[in-house]
Amino acid sequence: MNYYLTQDTTQTGILTMGGLDVVSLVKRFGTPLYLMDEAHIRHQCQWFTREFKHPQLETEVIYASKAFLPIAMAQLVAQEGLSLDVVSGGELYTAMQAQFPMEKIYFHGNNKSKEELQLLLDAGVGTLVLDNAFELDRLVSLLQPQHQLKVLLRVNPGIEAHTHEYIATTKNNSKFGLSVFDPETLNVIAAIAAVPQLTFLGLHSHIGSQIFEAASFDQHASAIMAYVNTIHQTLGLEVQAINLGGGFGVRYTADDQPLEGADYLHTMLESIVRAAQTYQLKHPKVMIEPGRAIVANAGITLYEVGNAKTTHAQKRYCFVDGSMADHIRTALYQARYTGILANRVHDAHEHPYTVTGKACESGDIIIKETLLPHPQPGDVLAVFSTGAYHYSMASHYNRLPKPPVVFVRDGKAKVVVERERFDDLTRFDVKDAL
Numbered sequence: 001m002n003y004y005l006t007q008d009t010t011q012t013g014i015l016t017m018g019g020l021d022v023v024s025l026v027k028r029f030g031t032p033l034y035l036m037d038e039a040h041i042r043h044q045c046q047w048f049t050r051e052f053k054h055p056q057l058e059t060e061v062i063y064a065s066k067a068f069l070p071i072a073m074a075q076l077v078a079q080e081g082l083s084l085d086v087v088s089g090g091e092l093y094t095a096m097q098a099q100f101p102m103e104k105i106y107f108h109g110n111n112k113s114k115e116e117l118q119l120l121l122d123a124g125v126g127t128l129v130l131d132n133a134f135e136l137d138r139l140v141s142l143l144q145p146q147h148q149l150k151v152l153l154r155v156n157p158g159i160e161a162h163t164h165e166y167i168a169t170t171k172n173n174s175k176f177g178l179s180v181f182d183p184e185t186l187n188v189i190a191a192i193a194a195v196p197q198l199t200f201l202g203l204h205s206h207i208g209s210q211i212f213e214a215a216s217f218d219q220h221a222s223a224i225m226a227y228v229n230t231i232h233q234t235l236g237l238e239v240q241a242i243n244l245g246g247g248f249g250v251r252y253t254a255d256d257q258p259l260e261g262a263d264y265l266h267t268m269l270e271s272i273v274r275a276a277q278t279y280q281l282k283h284p285k286v287m288i289e290p291g292r293a294i295v296a297n298a299g300i301t302l303y304e305v306g307n308a309k310t311t312h313a314q315k316r317y318c319f320v321d322g323s324m325a326d327h328i329r330t331a332l333y334q335a336r337y338t339g340i341l342a343n344r345v346h347d348a349h350e351h352p353y354t355v356t357g358k359a360c361e362s363g364d365i366i367i368k369e370t371l372l373p374h375p376q377p378g379d380v381l382a383v384f385s386t387g388a389y390h391y392s393m394a395s396h397y398n399r400l401p402k403p404p405v406v407f408v409r410d411g412k413a414k415v416v417v418e419r420e421r422f423d424d425l426t427r428f429d430v431k432d433a434l
């Protein structure tokens with residue numbers, strides 16, 4: 001049924017991860033619990049580094065840290081030799097705390113504050129992904145003679161990947177970047193190139209997330225190369241690098257059909273080489289920014305079952321001790337998940353249940369429908385594929401403390417983020433304000 005149902009599981013009937021049975025991990029660390037398979041994350045980093053290669057191209061893999069970025073993750077990414085995409089002062093600060101090499105940071109965002117721009121200049125961040133002309137003016141106002149910064153301009157080539165509307169980012173009305181169809185975009189590029197402290201490195205574009213069609217990546221690469229040619233023809237500027245973003249889809253449920261193998265990466269690189277030949281351009285360096293594909297399948301969330309309820313209209317609910325505060329993607333994107341009773345793996349999972357949490361919202365759904373044995377209070381429910389955009393999107397709604405994150409590998413468990421306590425929730429409340 002799932003990657004984590006290992007040999008040990010078959011013998012004991014208890015789900016294992018990283019060589020450890022998750023029920024004993026729950027006894028040790030409590031619930032809700034984000035559990036991450038460190039070996040799986042490292043495997044994904046190594047896979048992208050190995051496969052995103054072409055004999056005629058220089059390539060770079062950048063981890064999109066918005067998917068999941070405790071300090072330990074930034075350290076792991078540095079150890080695996082990937083670069084890092086950050087999108088806020090907070091993500092940059094986390095990378096700094098992890099001693100991540102600043103020249104390998106790409107700083108994104110459609111509305112960087114003055115403080116964030118100052119921070120990235122002071123920290124020596126290697127590359128800024130510029131969103132618009134206003135931001136360029138704001139950046140220039142902060143530049144000192146000693147500053148040196150590479151700049152990618154985020155452009156919008158109008159490719160629509162088949163994905164959920166909220167996570168498709170390059171439609172012509174996207175809030176991100178500048179359109180390749182707008183003549184003004186070329187003026188912004190010329191303006192970047194004219195600033196002595198800035199190096200116009202090239203273009204960035206990201207067409208959406210959870211993409212399952214190889215053709216989308218291919219079309220994207222071709223559209224960007226066509227614009228590289230336009231820049232060369234009109235401005236005489238050579239684009240040194242193109243960053244094609246992330247969006248590589250993963251399996252959440254059996255219905256998802258992610259791209260198998262690495263052919264889609266090779267095809268994408270091949271179409272860049274072909275376009276360079278057609279337009280007689282120098283080969284640009286090519287970058288990608290996977291987030292979800294590195295961490296999503298490495299994670300599970302473990303909950304304790306509090307109760308089960310069958311409504312008057314015969315709908316079955318399984319109540320767990322988490323909520324939309326630690327699992328927002330179902331409410332936000334109607335994302336689908338599967339779950340299993342981790343202490344009863346061998347029991348027939350045949351009854352449809354809606355898994356819901358303890359938040360005071362009827363939209364507090366963790367899994368809209370999954371097959372389970374009839375759950376009993378004290379059972380442990382595991383939700384699969386929660387490694388991306390779960391911990392990073394967690395909130396304190398209903399004043400619920402955030403769960404800890406534990407990495408498991410080779411029979412050892414390491415806490416990488418501690419469980420929050422009630423006093424963490426009131427830490428910033430001013431008690432004598434009135």
Ligand SMILES: Cc1ncc(COP(=O)(O)O)c(C=O)c1O
Pocket residue numbers: 064067085108169206208209210245246247248289290291292293388
């Ligand atoms: C600019 C950019 N790069 C990379 C990513 C990572 O996308 P994914 O996690 O789907 O690979 C995102 C996600 O929103 C993004 O906005």
